[in-house]
Amino acid sequence: MSVFLYATNQAIPLTVFIFALLTFSFSFLVIQFRVEKFIYKRINQIYKDLTLLESVSFRKDSITTDMATLTKQIDKFAKNKKLEIETLKVREEYRKEFMGNISHELKTPLFTVQGYLETLLDGAIDDKNVAEKYLNRANKGVERLIYIVKDLDMITKLEVGDLSLDITTFDIVQLIQSVFELLEMKAAKKKITLTFDMEYNNPILVKGDEERIQQVLTNLIVNSIKYGQEKGTTEISIERLIKNKVIVRVTDNGEGIEKQHIPRLFERFYRVDKSGSRKEGGSGLGLAIVKHIIEAHDEKIYVESEYNIGSEFSFTLEKAE
Template identity: 40%
Template sequence: MKRIRFFQTVQWKIVILYLLLILIAMQVIGAYFIRSAESYYLNNFNETLNTQANLLAVNVEKYLEEEMVPREDIDNLIHNLFALRNADVQLLDQNGIVLTTTEENKAFIGQKNTRAEVNMALLGTRNESIQYNPETRQRVKVLALPIKKGTKILGVLYMVASMEEVYHTMRQINGIFATGTGIALLLTAALGIVLARTITTPVKEITRQATAMANGDFNRQVRIYSEDEIGQLGETFNLLTRRLKQALSQTEAEKEKLSSILANMSDGVIAADGDRNIILVNKPAQRILGVSYKTVLGKNLYEVLSIPGDSDERDSLFEENGSLLMDMNVEGEERLIRFSFTVLKNRAEQKHAGIIAVLQDVTEQKALERERQEFVANVSHELRTPLTTLKSYLEALEEGVVDDPELSRRFLRVLLNETDRMTRLVTDLLQLSRYDAGQYNFDFQPVNVPELLQDVVERFALQSRQENIELQLDFPAHDLPPVKADRDNIIQVLDNLISNAMKYSNENTKVMIQACEVGEKYVRIDIMDEGMGIRKRDLTRIFERFYRVDKARSRSMGGTGLGLSIARQIVLAHGGTIEIDSEWQKGTRVSFTLPVYEEMKNES
C-alpha cells in the first residue's frame, strides 16, 4: 500500500507534526482542566447540597420531637431554608411516612417511602448516590440523611437534586474548549504552513539546483530568501556550484588535452585497470596492433598483447615498471613491438590499480639499425680492400721494386686504379649523403627522350662491340613528349643501368632499351638484358647500398655497390618511380618513369 503523497513532503510533515503536537497538548490540558472543573463543580454541588441538608436536619429536629406539629410550619421551614433549584425534598418520620415534600405532586404526603436509601437512613446510615432519572432523562443526586436525637432516629430527610445544570455548565466549558482547540489548530496549521514554507522553499530550490547539476546545468543559482542558516546553506550551495563548475571545466580541459595528446602521439598507448582489462587504447596503438577500439575494449591486456604463460607468470612480468620487446604477427606481417609499461599502485590498499603501456613499432628502426651496421661494415670492407692493395704495392716499391722500371710502372698503374676506385666510392657516398639530406640542386629542363637515349647508346657502342653485346633502341612511331629532368643526372642513371645490363650479360646477347608514354603524365624507359638475372630473394634488397647479387664478379668489375641506390634516389627526386623485374638465368628488366614537362605539353 502506497503512502499518501503529502506525507512524503517535508512541508506537510512539519505542518502535521505541529498540528499533532498542539492537538496532543490541548487534549492533555483539556483533560486536566475539564477534570478539575468537573471536580470543582461536583464538589461545590455536593457541598451545597450537604450544607442545605444538614441545615434542614437541625431545624426540623425540634419539630419531629413533638408529636403534634402543624404541617404548615414544617412546609414554611423547608421552603424558607432550602435554596437549591431543581431539587425536591421529602421529610419522613421514623416510620418512613412522608410528612411533607417540595414536589408539586402532594400525593406522596402520608405515604410510606420504601426506597432503599430511605430504609438505610432509617437504620441510621447516611446514604447518597448519583442516579439516572428515566422520566426526565437527567442525572440526579439522591441523599437520604437520618435525623437523630442521640441514638434515636426521629426521621429522614430525603433529597433528590438535578445535576443537569452542573453538566450543562461542563458541556459549555467543553464546547468553549473545543472551539478554542479548533481555532488553535487552524492558527497552528496556518503558522505551520508559513514556517514549513520558510524552510522547505529554500530546500526545494536547492533540490532543483542539485537536479540541474546532476543533468549538467551549472548556470543556475539558488535564490536566497533569508540570512539565517537556510540562507547560509543556499549561499554555500551556490559557492559549491561555482567551484564544481570550475573544477569540471578544468577537468574537461585536461581531458581534451589528454585526448589530443593521445590522439597525436606517434606512440601507441594502452591503459588497463587492476584486473588487467583494457579501458583505453589510442589510434596509434590500434594501428600498431592491427586492432579496432571496439574489439579490444574490456578485453584482457595479456590476451591482446599475446603474452605467453599462465596468469601468475604474466603477472610477474608486470610487478614493476619495465619494458618488453616482442615479435608479433600483425595482419600477416611480422613486426617487432616494444612495450614500455608503468604499473599504477593503490598505496592505501597496497594493490595494483592499473597499467599504462606505451607501444612502439621498432621494426623499421631495427631494420635501419641493421642497414646502418651493414653499411658501416660494407664501407669498411670496400675501403680496406683498395687500402690493403695500396699498402702492399707501396711497401713493394719501398723495398726495391721501384728500381725495376717495367715492374714499377705496372705497380703504379695498379695504385692508380685502386685510387680511382676509392675516389669513385667516396664520390658516390657523398652523392648519396646529399640526396639523403635533401641537398640536391637539379636543373630541370625539357629533355627529348629519343635524343637522350641515342646519345647514351653511342657512348656504349665501342664497349658493346668489344664485348659482342648488341644494343637496340625501340621507340614508338609518334614522337614522345619531352620529360622534365636534369639531363646530366638522368644520363648517370642510364649509364649505371646500361652498364649493369652489359656487365651481367654474356656474349652474343642483346640489351634492349625501350621508351613509351604511360598515360599522359609519364614516360617510361625500360632496359632489358638477357644476362644471368637476379634471384627472387635478392630482388627485395637490390636497391640497398653495397648490396651485390654476385659479390665476387661485381668487385672484379670495379663496382662500388652504390649505383642502383644512386639511380633510385635520382629518379625519386625527379618525381618518378623505378622497379626491377628479373628471372634467374633469363634476364632482367629495369623500368623507371619520368614526368612529362607540362609547359611544353600545354604549348603543343
C-alpha cells in the same frame, strides 16, 4: 512494568542491528575509499612509467581506473613497442651488413695501393719499368677509392635533399642515343648489342635533370652489360603512359635475378653475388644512386626479373607540354 521491560528488550536488538548496519556501511565506505585510492595510485604510477617510454600515446589520455580500457591501452602499447623492437633489429642487421660491405669495398683498393707502394719503397722504385707499372696500378686503386667516396657523397646529398636538380626539357631519345655511344666499346667487348625496341623518328620531350637522368641510364645499361650474356642484347623502349608520363624500360637477356634478392637490389653495396668477387668492378652503389635520383624527381622505378632469362628496369618521367 512488564510492558516496559518487553519494549526495552525488543528495542535492544533493533539498536544493535542499526549499529551493526552503520558500522558495516562505514567500514565498507572506508575500505572502498582506501582500495580505490590504492588502485588509483598504482594505475597512476603505471601511466607515469608508460609516459616515460611513450609520451605521445598517453599524454593526451586521462587516467582511467577501468581495467578493460587500461588493459587495451597497455596491450596496444606493447604491440607497438614489439614492432619497434623488431624494426630496430632488422635495421641493426642492415647496419652491420652495410658496415661490412663498405669496409670490404674500401679495404680492397687501399690494400692494393699499400702493397704497390711498399714494394716501390723496398727498392722496386729504382727499376724504371717496374716503378711506372706499379705507380699506374696504385693510381687506379686511388681512382677507385675516389669513385666510391663520390658515389657515397652523392647518395648522402640526395637523401638529405642537399643535391639540387637542374630541371629542364630535353629529348630522352637523343639522350639514350648518346649513352649508347659512350658505352659502345664496353658493350662490344662482350658482343652485346645496344638497341631501341623500334625506330623513334620524332623527339620525345621530358622534364628532368638531364645530367642525372643520363647517370641513371648509364648505370642501368652498364649493369645490363656486366651481367648480360655474351652476344646478348640490351634493349631500351619508351612508352607513352596516360596523362603526362612516359616510362623508359631497360631490358636485357642476361643472368636474371632470383626473387629473394629483388627487394634489396637498391640497397647500398648490396650484391646478389655473395662470393665477394669484384671482377666486374663498380662501386656497388649504382642502383642505390639510380633509385635516389628517380625519387628526387618524384618518379617511380620498377624492376622485373626471371633467373636465367633476363631483367627489366624501368622508370617514369614527366612529359613536357
